[in-house]
Amino acid sequence: MTRIPNHPPAKADIAALKARAKHMRNHMLVMARGPGQGYIGQGLGIADVLAAIYFHELRWSPENLTDPNRDRFLLSTGHYSIALWAALAEAGIFPLEELPTYGADDSRLQMSTLDTTPGVEIIGGSLGHGLGQGVGMALGLRLQNSSARIFCELSDGELQEGSTWEAAMAGSNFRLDNLVALIDCNGIQADGAIVIDIEPVADKWRAFGWQVQEIDGNDMAAVVAALEQARATEGRPHAIVLRTKPGKGVPTLEQREKAHFVRVEPEEWDALILELEGQP
Amino acid sequence: MTTARTYSKAMGVDEALDARPVVDAPFGTALIDVQKHRGDIVGLTADLGKYTDILPFRDAYPDRFFNVGMAEQNLVAVAAGLARTGTVPFATTYGVFATRRAYDFIAIACAHSNVNVKIIAGLPGLTTGYGGTHQAIEDTALMCMIPNLVVIDPCDATDISQITHAIADYDGPVYVRLLRGKVPRVLDPKTYSFVIGKASVLREGADVGIISTGLMTEHAIDAANALNAEDISAGVLHTPTLKPFDADSVAEFASKHDAIVTAENHVITGGLATQVREALYKAGIARPLMPVGIADTFVELGASPTLMVRSGLTSDGIVAQAHAALRLKRS
Ligand SMILES: Cc1ncc(C[n+]2csc(CCOP(=O)(O)OP(=O)(O)O)c2C)c(N)n1
Numbered sequence: 001m002t003r004i005p006n007h008p009p010a011k012a013d014i015a016a017l018k019a020r021a022k023h024m025r026n027h028m029l030v031m032a033r034g035p036g037q038g039y040i041g042q043g044l045g046i047a048d049v050l051a052a053i054y055f056h057e058l059r060w061s062p063e064n065l066t067d068p069n070r071d072r073f074l075l076s077t078g079h080y081s082i083a084l085w086a087a088l089a090e091a092g093i094f095p096l097e098e099l100p101t102y103g104a105d106d107s108r109l110q111m112s113t114l115d116t117t118p119g120v121e122i123i124g125g126s127l128g129h130g131l132g133q134g135v136g137m138a139l140g141l142r143l144q145n146s147s148a149r150i151f152c153e154l155s156d157g158e159l160q161e162g163s164t165w166e167a168a169m170a171g172s173n174f175r176l177d178n179l180v181a182l183i184d185c186n187g188i189q190a191d192g193a194i195v196i197d198i199e200p201v202a203d204k205w206r207a208f209g210w211q212v213q214e215i216d217g218n219d220m221a222a223v224v225a226a227l228e229q230a231r232a233t234e235g236r237p238h239a240i241v242l243r244t245k246p247g248k249g250v251p252t253l254e255q256r257e258k259a260h261f262v263r264v265e266p267e268e269w270d271a272l273i274l275e276l277e278g279q280p
Numbered sequence: 281m282t283t284a285r286t287y288s289k290a291m292g293v294d295e296a297l298d299a300r301p302v303v304d305a306p307f308g309t310a311l312i313d314v315q316k317h318r319g320d321i322v323g324l325t326a327d328l329g330k331y332t333d334i335l336p337f338r339d340a341y342p343d344r345f346f347n348v349g350m351a352e353q354n355l356v357a358v359a360a361g362l363a364r365t366g367t368v369p370f371a372t373t374y375g376v377f378a379t380r381r382a383y384d385f386i387a388i389a390c391a392h393s394n395v396n397v398k399i400i401a402g403l404p405g406l407t408t409g410y411g412g413t414h415q416a417i418e419d420t421a422l423m424c425m426i427p428n429l430v431v432i433d434p435c436d437a438t439d440i441s442q443i444t445h446a447i448a449d450y451d452g453p454v455y456v457r458l459l460r461g462k463v464p465r466v467l468d469p470k471t472y473s474f475v476i477g478k479a480s481v482l483r484e485g486a487d488v489g490i491i492s493t494g495l496m497t498e499h500a501i502d503a504a505n506a507l508n509a510e511d512i513s514a515g516v517l518h519t520p521t522l523k524p525f526d527a528d529s530v531a532e533f534a535s536k537h538d539a540i541v542t543a544e545n546h547v548i549t550g551g552l553a554t555q556v557r558e559a560l561y562k563a564g565i566a567r568p569l570m571p572v573g574i575a576d577t578f579v580e581l582g583a584s585p586t587l588m589v590r591s592g593l594t595s596d597g598i599v600a601q602a603h604a605a606l607r608l609k610r611s
Contacts, residue, residue, distance in 0.1 A: 125413030196349035
């Protein structure tokens with residue numbers, strides 16, 4: 001199998017990736033400020049992973065979003081759109097001026113993803129759809145001798161959907177070593193803290209035939225190292241169990257009740273942005 | 281320059297449309313009441329307890345409440361199993377996930393054997409701005425095609441409360457659309473009474489008869505007032521039960537009006553408009569009919585009121601269709 005020439009990526013510049021993640025977090029605060037509410041906890045929690053994906057691991061070109069040989073990042077959780085918009089804006093796909101339209105009528109940057117927005121690979125929102133489509137893409141790319149890879153984000157809540165495990169079984173059965181599942185275990189779901197036991201997550205994926213790593217998803221060096229290891233996997237798909245912290249990078253939001261849907265009062269935003277700026 | 285923007289409110293927001301009085305969580309309150317009387321109710325949800333008004337029941341009866349996690353197929357399967365042990369499960373999720381993801385389970389585990397499961401389905405039609413993944417625009421049509429299933433689209437808090445009691449007392453599978461949070465009170469509980477399979481004449485008219493279901497009945501009443509102010513005599517027939525459909529009442533009501541408008545928070549094809557046309561055809565009643573409902577298309581994301589206006593799901597939309605139906609009548 002031929003690999004796209006720029007692979008493996010140059011040695012990661014961890015400090016630069018952290019800076020990207022911080023910019024993305026700032027973009028998210030700018031976005032959520034409009035509606036005053038949103039999935040900001042989730043977005044801040046997964047910012048480091050998305051920065052590592054979009055600014056290091058993914059072989060793609062913001063100038064050619066439909067290149068058939070591109071690596072694809074699938075956001076299965078449509079409600080995490082705020083994080084994807086932040087990454088795509090940081091990559092220059094949207095002008096930063098568009099960020100405040102998040103969640104507004106007629107905006108491209110909605111609270112959930114549609115694949116009509118540039119850079120979005122699949123429709124999210126109805127949860128449990130991502131990994132199966134990832135399996136299909138990984139099979140299709142392999143059939144066409146493409147070296148492109150699929151990175152599929154999914155959430156801990158999605159581990160409760162049967163479709164996720166149907167896809168997991170297929171992924172290992174078809175030996176899809178061009179498929180990486182990025183499992184965001186942030187400990188919350190719609191009704192609050194995880195409502196039905198999903199642990200041990202890593203062992204479950206191992207039992208389903210995947211190669212598994214479990215890391216702190218807010219530790220940039222660990223994320224980059226895990227992606228590197230995933231690249232080396234042969235003969236089976238790879239799962240990275242990411243333990244992330246909702247609200248990461250904005251202490252007030254980190255400490256707020258672990259809620260699926262966070263409301264922030266209009267007068268709070270400036271302080272939150274300052275808090276983020278003050279973070280290392 | 282500052283731009284005024286209208287934002288989607290997504291999950292967890294009240295649905296009261298206007299200045300009518302509102303009732304908080306009418307479903308949850310009624311379910312507690314039902315349990316007090318019957319003692320055999322079990323509450324279930326698939327990680328949408330907060331958003332389907334079932335938390336009051338959980339708080340009152342923690343031992344009789346189960347959150348199965350985000351797993352709608354299993355939600356319906358577990359409900360069917362519970363029902364087979366003699367309890368009466370009320371299972372809540374959003375309409376899209378109940379109908380699209382768990383369709384097979386509703387059809388086979390519940391409806392095929394007339395198993396006594398109540399499915400309570402949030403976010404009907406355009407009550408959410410969350411786009412095609414969350415707007416249940418074709419759910420009642422899908423459910424009406426399943427044999428044995430009773431299908432209900434309530435108008436308001438009065439309806440929801442009475443329906444919760446009625447379906448608990450009915451032995452068989454039921455699908456009900458849910459209005460949650462602060463729900464307007466439109467129908468007067470002193471004069472209105474919900475009966476499964478029965479439509480209610482809310483207003484008698486002569487020129488235009490508005491046949492509505494679900495929350496569109498609120499708009500139908502407002503539209504009838506507006507039409508009456510123009511000296512057009514408008515009647516309103518509320519048809520909350522979509523299956524079994526009260527074709528006799530629909531035919532009788534239609535026969536008393538010159539033109540008909542149907543109004544539903546649902547795609548027009550396969551929904552109320554289709555059922556009304558069929559009822560009129562069977563009864564041999566020919567009337568011009570103009571539908572209000574969602575076109576044959578997925579609807580974008582945006583603020584729910586914006587989407588309602590754009591799709592014509594408003595009293596103005598009904599008035600416009602009434603005029604169109606009357607023009608057809610004259611031509
Ligand atoms: C199939 C499906 N069922 C239910 C929902 C409603 N819903 C939206 S987000 C969510 C919680 C899912 O868990 P997770 O993604 O882990 O939540 P988060 O970390 O974002 O709080 C639920 C139940 C949905 N979008 N799709």
